Amino acid sequence: MLLKDKTILITGGTSTLGQAFVRKASTAGARVFFTYFNSSVVARELESCGAMGLPLDLADMRAIDAFVAEFTKKAGGLDILIHNAAAFANALIEQMTEKQWDDVLRVNLKAPFYLTRKLLPLLMQKKPSKVFMMISRTGLSGLAGAANYAASKGGLIAMTKSLAKELGRKKILVNGVNPGFMESGMTRSLSEKTLQINLEESPLKSYSDPEEVADFLVYLASDQMRQVTGQVFHFESRPF
Numbered sequence: 001m002l003l004k005d006k007t008i009l010i011t012g013g014t015s016t017l018g019q020a021f022v023r024k025a026s027t028a029g030a031r032v033f034f035t036y037f038n039s040s041v042v043a044r045e046l047e048s049c050g051a052m053g054l055p056l057d058l059a060d061m062r063a064i065d066a067f068v069a070e071f072t073k074k075a076g077g078l079d080i081l082i083h084n085a086a087a088f089a090n091a092l093i094e095q096m097t098e099k100q101w102d103d104v105l106r107v108n109l110k111a112p113f114y115l116t117r118k119l120l121p122l123l124m125q126k127k128p129s130k131v132f133m134m135i136s137r138t139g140l141s142g143l144a145g146a147a148n149y150a151a152s153k154g155g156l157i158a159m160t161k162s163l164a165k166e167l168g169r170k171k172i173l174v175n176g177v178n179p180g181f182m183e184s185g186m187t188r189s190l191s192e193k194t195l196q197i198n199l200e201e202s203p204l205k206s207y208s209d210p211e212e213v214a215d216f217l218v219y220l221a222s223d224q225m226r227q228v229t230g231q232v233f234h235f236e237s238r239p240f
């Protein structure tokens, strides 16, 4: 019961990684809240492990305001916040519209800033509390055809390191985790050729396992980890 008495909020609990984490954190004793966007059927199934799903469009800051009010009433406190939801709208720069750029940056970068700021009063009541950003190698290496997504993840890495410096004195730890190349809704949208290149570049010639990433997140969220902040961990067997 590594997470006994911990209250956790993860965005995008309906994602491939989110589902694995929600189940494992609930089994580890945490009170888990998660957000979902379109996947209401998955959300209801996921609640069978004892977690609670709440709908939220992270592109809409007014919806985040209403969500925070409802969450505060329901949860009353917060130990761990995980920014896991992510949007993508891939296109080469010649074809990428301003809307595609803005939509991805709003969900992947502005929402983590805005939600963290809104939830700070709850996070500051727990010592230590923790914030995790789910980042991607694209934020360091770039990805042709996904400049918006890569820019959002690079921004999240910089935000992780900045907030770690700002919030350390308040005993809030801020870290990033790159889960590596997983089979998920996001990677299923890539071409067969891109998938093959990614697998060939990987020394282990395999996808990253969301269950293993979720186990690692459970450890990081637990009191076993109390002094690490401003770091980015990579489940990435490909060289950068």
Ligand SMILES: NC(=O)c1ccc[n+]([C@@H]2O[C@H](COP(=O)([O-])OP(=O)(O)OC[C@H]3O[C@@H](n4cnc5c(N)ncnc54)[C@H](OP(=O)(O)O)[C@@H]3O)[C@@H](O)[C@H]2O)c1
Residues within 6 Å of the ligand: 011, 012, 013, 014, 015, 016, 017, 018, 035, 036, 037, 038, 039, 040, 056, 057, 058, 059, 083, 084, 085, 086, 087, 107, 134, 135, 136, 137, 178, 179, 180, 181, 182, 183, 184, 185, 186, 187
């Ligand atoms: N898959 C990979 O290979 C990979 C590699 C590196 C990093 N990552 C990162 O790891 C995290 C999890 O990835 P994943 O592949 O498991 O994700 P995924 O299966 O593609 O799911 C995306 C999640 O984001 C939510 N979402 C999308 N737009 C939203 C919006 N406007 N408002 C609120 N929620 C929204 C979705 O909610 P609904 O399903 O409810 O609509 C879903 O839960 C992401 O941050 C991703 O960038 C993934």
